[in-house]
Amino acid sequence: xxxxxxxxxxxxxxxxxxxxxxxxxxxxxxxxxxTQPHLPDDHITDxxxxxxxxxxxxxxxxxKQVIDLHFTLKTLFTQYFKDRRFDAGVERTLNNLxxxxxxxxxxxxxxxxxxxxxNTDPKAFVFxxxxxxxxxxxxxxxxxxxxWPGVTFVIxxxxxxxxxxxxxxxxxxxxxxxxLQEAMLVKLMHLNFINAPSFIDRVVMMMKPFxxxxxxxxxxxxxxxxDSVRQHIPMEALPxxxxxxxxxxxxxxxxxxxxxxxxxxxxxxxxxxxxxxxxRPGKPKTISDxxxxxxxxxxxxxxx
Numbered sequence: 001x002x003x004x005x006x007x008x009x010x011x012x013x014x015x016x017x018x019x020x021x022x023x024x025x026x027x028x029x030x031x032x033x034x035t036q037p038h039l040p041d042d043h044i045t046d047x048x049x050x051x052x053x054x055x056x057x058x059x060x061x062x063x064k065q066v067i068d069l070h071f072t073l074k075t076l077f078t079q080y081f082k083d084r085r086f087d088a089g090v091e092r093t094l095n096n097l098x099x100x101x102x103x104x105x106x107x108x109x110x111x112x113x114x115x116x117x118x119n120t121d122p123k124a125f126v127f128x129x130x131x132x133x134x135x136x137x138x139x140x141x142x143x144x145x146x147x148w149p150g151v152t153f154v155i156x157x158x159x160x161x162x163x164x165x166x167x168x169x170x171x172x173x174x175x176x177x178x179x180l181q182e183a184m185l186v187k188l189m190h191l192n193f194i195n196a197p198s199f200i201d202r203v204v205m206m207m208k209p210f211x212x213x214x215x216x217x218x219x220x221x222x223x224x225x226x227d228s229v230r231q232h233i234p235m236e237a238l239p240x241x242x243x244x245x246x247x248x249x250x251x252x253x254x255x256x257x258x259x260x261x262x263x264x265x266x267x268x269x270x271x272x273x274x275x276x277x278x279x280r281p282g283k284p285k286t287i288s289d290x291x292x293x294x295x296x297x298x299x300x301x302x303x304x
Contacts (some may be wrong), residue, residue, distance in 0.1 A: 004262030009146035011046055019054055019147055026050060032064055038280035039071055043272040047146060051185040054147045070183040075275040076287050077175055080132045084267045089256075093133040094260075097123045100252045104237035110189050111148040112233065113138060116156040116242055118249060122163030124147045131176045132222045136267065137256065142185070143266055150189035153234055156242060158195040158224075165202060177210040191215070194222045194229050253302070 003011065029049045033041045044067075052070065055060040074081040080144025096119040102112040115134070117125075180188065195202060200221060208216075222229040229235065239252055248250075277284035 004258065005265070006144055006259070006263055008045070008047060008143055008164075009126060011050075014047065014050060014146045017147060019050075020058060021050055025053060025058070025060075026059065027037050029053065029063065029067075033067070036068070036281075038275050038277060039068065040273045040275070043269070044071075047143075048185070049275070051138055051147060055185045055187055057187075066183060066185070070185060071273060071275050072285050073179050073183045073290070074273065076278070076285070076290065077179065079128050079172070080179075081133055081177075081274075084132075084136060084271055086136075086264045086267060089129065090133050090136065090260070091257055093118070093126070093129045094137075094253060095132055097133070097161070098239070098253055099134050099137045100256055101138075101145075102237045102246060104234050104246070106152055106233065107149065108189070110150040110152045111145075112152050112154055112237060113141075114154045114156065114238065115251065116239075117159040118253060120159035122161060122167060125164050125167050127168050127172050131172065131195055132174060135179075136260070138184075138186070139270070140260060140263065148186070150187040152190040152233070153188065153193060153202075154192045154194060156194050157197055157200065158242070160197060162199060162202075165199065165206075168203075169205065170206065173206060174210045177207060177215075178290070181215055189218065190232065191219045192229065192233060193220070194221065194233070196221050196223045198223075220298055 015021070026046050026049050027051075030046075033049075049063075049067070052067050053060075053063045056066050096117070098114070098116045098118050100114055102114050103157075105111060119125075167264055193203075200223070204219075204221070211219075220228075220232060235243060238247040238301060239246050239249040241248050241250075247255075275285075283289075
C-alpha cells in the first residue's frame with residue numbers, strides 16, 4: 001500500500017449492517033454472473049453485487065437486470081466511463097465544483113451527497129466533466145464505506161446563473177438522468193435543490209421529459225431563504241462557508257483531491273468492469289436500443 005491508500009470496506013463489516021443481505025445471496029448472484037459471458041465476472045467484486053442487490057431492495061430478478069444495465073451503460077456512455085483515471089481534467093473539475101459526501105446523516109440515516117459551485121464562472125462549468133467527476137467521487141465513497149441505508153442528493157444552486165443553464169445539453173442530461181434512475185447502485189431517497197434561483201423552473205422543465213414519476217415525487221425544491229430545507233437536511237452538516245458548521249469547502253475539496261490522487265489504482269481497476277458486447281447472448285446492445293424503450297424501465301426508486 002502507498003501512503004494514503006484506502007482498502008475496500010471489509011465484507012465482514014458489510015454483513016454486520018442491517019441490510020438483510022447474506023453471503024448466500026451473493027453466491028447466488030455470482031452463480032448467475034458466471035452464465036453471462038458478456039459481463040466482466042472476474043472483475044466484479046462481491047461488494048459490487050451487494051451494492052446492486054441492496055439498491056434493488058433484495059429482488060434477485062431486478063438485481064440481475066440492473067447489474068446488466070449498470071455495466072452495459074458504463075460501456076456505452078463513454079464520455080463518463082471510458083478510460084477513467086484521476087488526472088488533471090478531473091482535478092480541474094473538482095477545483096471548480098465541490099462534490100463531497102458529508103459525514104452527518106439525515107434524521108432517517110441517509111448519506112448526504114452534496115454539490116456546490118466553487119468557481120461560479122459559467123465558462124468553468126463543463127456539464128459532461130461534472131457528471132463524470134460526480135460518478136467517480138460517489139463510487140469511491142461506496143468503495144470506502146459500502147452500502148448506505150439510502151442517499152440524499154443535495155444540489156446547492158448558490159451562484160448558478162442562466163449562463164450555467166445554457167451549458168446543460170439535453171443529450172447529456174438524458175443519459176445522466178437515465179443512469180441515475182435505472183443503473184446507479186444506490187438507493188436514491190431524495191433529490192434536494194437548495195438555494196434554488198428564480199429560474200429553477202427552467203431547469204426542471206429541461207429535466208422533466210427524462211424523469212420518472214417516482215423521481216418527480218422525491219424532488220424537493222427549496223428556494224433562496226426558505227426554511228423548508230431544515231425539515232429535510234441538517235444544515236449544520238454543510239461546509240461552514242456554505243451555511244453549516246462542518247469544515248470549509250476548500251478543506252473538503254483538498255481532502256477529496258488528495259484521497260483520489262492517493263487511490264488512483266481504484267479507477268484503473270474499475271476500468272476493467274466493462275461489457276464485451278460481442279459475447280452477449282443474442283444481439284449486442286447499442287445506445288439506440290437503450291433509448292428506444294424507456295417505457296420498459298424497471299428499477300423503482302424508494303419513496304418514504
